[in-house]
Amino acid sequence: MKTKSNTNNATHEVTLASLAQTESETRHKWSQADNTKINYKGYVACAARFLDDMVSVWRKRHSETGVCEDDIDTDLLAQAFDNPPNKYSVTALLNFLTQKCFVEQHGKSTGQGIQAAMARMWDKMDGQKYAGNHYHFDKSTGIVTGNPARAPSVKEYIKCINTKSSAKGAAAVRHHADAMRIEDLIKIIEYSKHECSCEELEKSTVSAQELMQMIKYGLARAFFTLGFTLWTRNFELCGLQACNIEWDLQGPALYNVPYFRVHLDGRKGWQSKQGWDGPLESNYYNIYAQPDSPDIDMYTYLPQWIRLLETYTTHSLHRGGAQYRFMFAPIGR
Structure with a gap:
């Protein structure tokens, strides 16, 4: 029995290399919406600037006093968002979340966006070496396994941010203008x-x-x-x-x-006499x-x-x- 060939399609030589290239291009193009990519890139860049500023302040304080607070290695801290992640990666991320969501009073969408952006950065770092939902830091070797953005302490902190953003009444964070004096x-x-x-x-x-x-x-x-x-x-x-x-x-x-x-x-x-105001x-x-x-x-x-x-x-x-x-x-x- 003869099968009818499709004469409308040109025959292409398929190789493993071409398939891998197509897969890579597809992932890059369709893994996220363009706006999401832009937002994530902005969060990562902002986190890097925050870390640079924080390290600069701590180094200045260390040079003046001779003692760095909490015995923090500022050289290693400066590499917290680099490849590979280190023991300060989680700490640096928590500090950045604190700055944006509690000091600057941004809402839960900012906190969730920061965590998602940093998680994706580490997921894609060094292949998929740090991808996954588990995180562990080996103190004896100084090696990080898993994604720092999914560390239990980060997940718990995101819950705190969500709870704060959901507060009502006098405890709620107001983003509208203050009353005029x-x-x-x-x-x-x-x-x-x-x-x-x-x-x-x-x-x-x-x-x-x-x-x-x-x-x-x-x-x-x-x-x-x-x-x-x-x-x-x-x-x-x-x-x-x-x-x-x-x-x-x-x-x-x-x-x-x-x-x-x-x-x-x-x-x-x-x-209706409703509303928290x-x-x-x-x-x-x-x-x-x-x-x-x-x-x-x-x-x-x-x-x-x-x-x-x-x-x-x-x-x-x-x-x-x-x-x-x-x-x-x-x-x-």
């Missing part, structure tokens, strides 16, 4: 007044450049003082509408102190003048911004050209 706000308002005074915001006839300055600094003063007074987040302030403010109110007799009221009902989590409920705020604290006086800056906004509305800016021509252009022009 009153000293910082006062400096910002003073700078704003220097660039555009309160009197300039009240001008009715201005140039286009002056108007841009008025809008920029008027909005900033209103926004900053409103957020500081109500102690709220920026995105919550962006949802504030004119219908949320009651103007020209007066307190009870005898004093009849004037104020206006702000109803903040778009607060984060106020409906605490339940933030809809609330009313009575805003009074603060003559003793003029730089945080929302009672002054918010109405000033509203007046400016009503004078130069988006409608007048958007349609102003056409309206001007119909209303004021000379006849025939």
